Amino acid sequence: MIFTGGLGPTEDDITKQVLASYLTKGIIYDTDHLSKIESFFAARNDKMSENNKRQAEIIEGSHVLSNEFGFAAGMFLETDSHTYVLLPGPPSEMQPMFTKYAKPLLLKNSEHKIVLESKILRFFGIGESKLADDLKDLIATQTNPTIATYAGENEVVIRLTASAKTREEALQLIATSEEEIIKRDGAYIYGSGEVTLVDLVIQQLMDANMTISAAESLTAGLFQAELGGTTGISKIFKGGMVTYSNEMKHELLHVSTETMEQEGVVSQACAMEMADNIRKLCKTDIGISFTGVAGPKSLEGHPVGTVWIGLSVVEHPTLAYRYTFNRDRNYNRRRAVKEGFALIKAFLDEKLEKREK
Numbered sequence: 498m499i500f501t502g503g504l505g506p507t508e509d510d511i512t513k514q515v516l517a518s519y520l521t522k523g524i525i526y527d528t529d530h531l532s533k534i535e536s537f538f539a540a541r542n543d544k545m546s547e548n549n550k551r552q553a554e555i556i557e558g559s560h561v562l563s564n565e566f567g568f569a570a571g572m573f574l575e576t577d578s579h580t581y582v583l584l585p586g587p588p589s590e591m592q593p594m595f596t597k598y599a600k601p602l603l604l605k606n607s608e609h610k611i612v613l614e615s616k617i618l619r620f621f622g623i624g625e626s627k628l629a630d631d632l633k634d635l636i637a638t639q640t641n642p643t644i645a646t647y648a649g650e651n652e653v654v655i656r657l658t659a660s661a662k663t664r665e666e667a668l669q670l671i672a673t674s675e676e677e678i679i680k681r682d683g684a685y686i687y688g689s690g691e692v693t694l695v696d697l698v699i700q701q702l703m704d705a706n707m708t709i710s711a712a713e714s715l716t717a718g719l720f721q722a723e724l725g726g727t728t729g730i731s732k733i734f735k736g737g738m739v740t741y742s743n744e745m746k747h748e749l750l751h752v753s754t755e756t757m758e759q760e761g762v763v764s765q766a767c768a769m770e771m772a773d774n775i776r777k778l779c780k781t782d783i784g785i786s787f788t789g790v791a792g793p794k795s796l797e798g799h800p801v802g803t804v805w806i807g808l809s810v811v812e813h814p815t816l817a818y819r820y821t822f823n824r825d826r827n828y829n830r831r832r833a834v835k836e837g838f839a840l841i842k843a844f845l846d847e848k849l850e851k852r853e854k
Contacts, residue, residue, distance in 0.1 A: 500581070501584045502585070504552065505551070505585070513555070513583060522558060525555060534552060555572050556572055559572040563594070565594075571599065573598075584599065612660065612662065613658065613660050614658070614661075614667035615657065615671075617689055617690055618689050620655070621694055625653045628646060632682070641660055641670060642660075644674065644678075651828075655678065657675060698838045701842065702845070705848070707783055708781040709724070710778070710781040712737060712738050712775035712787075712807075713739050713740070714739075714746070716833050721734075746762065746771070753770065761797040761799075762788055763805065764788075765805055767805070768786050771807055772785055775809075783811075783844075785840070786809075786817075787837060788807075789805055790829075791826045791827075802823040803819070805818070820836055
């Protein structure tokens with residue numbers, strides 16, 4: 498049995514206390530973990546509160562799993578009938594602890610030496626319910642591998658998990674299921690594993706040595722913030738503007754007053770001018786723009802969730818695409834950013850495909 502969470506310093510962290518009581522075992526301090534916690538506070542010249550010692554407590558008789566990214570000690574405990582694994586809750590602590598310490602112990606003590614392998618498939622542009630419906634027969638009859646769908650932030654994730662006697666056998670089982678999923682909804686798969694759409698697009702831009710700039714209205718810098726989260730992004734990201742008001746769109750971004758008065762700021766023409774002008778101002782290969790109605794009120798007669806995204810690429814026609822999201826303000830803004838990255842990916846994929854031909 499594997500437990501995650503409840504090993505921290507607060508009064509509601511009671512996982513090990515409950516299990517110790519159930520097993521009628523005592524709780525003791527692991528001196529190495531306690532020393533680690535005390536040394537941390539001493540190095541910062543900070544007073545350690547008494548409750549921090551709780552993270553060094555372990556169930557008597559358990560094998561301690563070292564926590565290299567936090568303070569809560571993990572545990573591996575065997576009884577005559579069960580094996581118990583206690584892991585901290587934060588993924589940044591739990592995942593490396595399981596992979597490096599718990600998993601080898603579980604495999605070592607397994608009679609049948611079963612190997613578990615998983616693969617994550619990432620989808621964008623299709624909802625979880627539609628994806629599940631497309632795969633309902635596979636999900637209904639799943640045995641090995643198992644198929645689990647998860648709704649993420651404006652995307653859907655499928656986790657395929659297979660068990661076998663060898664890693665090669667498990668991976669082959671996963672590959673067979675993956676092939677069938679690709680036949681049905683491969684058009685929506687943008688990647689696999691832990692690589693996000695943002696990560697993938699940034700890597701594509703770096704590989705293509707293409708620079709990018711952005712002009713944002715309703716997204717108010719969210720797109721540029723996503724870019725800025727990547728180390729080394731200055732190689733391809735030259736800069737951008739947040740022009741929320743019509744005045745700033747005209748004075749800084751040089752969107753014409755005629756466009757704003759005749760077409761409106763929530764328009765194809767405005768999005769195209771914004772994308773084109775930011776690309777020229779920043780002297781980049783790609784310029785992308787976001788304008789629309791985040792909410793909560795309509796604008797220029799357009800309903801909440803109306804979004805235009807412009808894409809200007811050197812030596813290519815400037816285009817703009819209309820979307821309608823019909824959700825709350827922050828969802829609409831985040832979704833617009835995701836769609837922006839998807840547009841760039843579609844362009845780069847097509848560019849690569851033409852080059853390979």
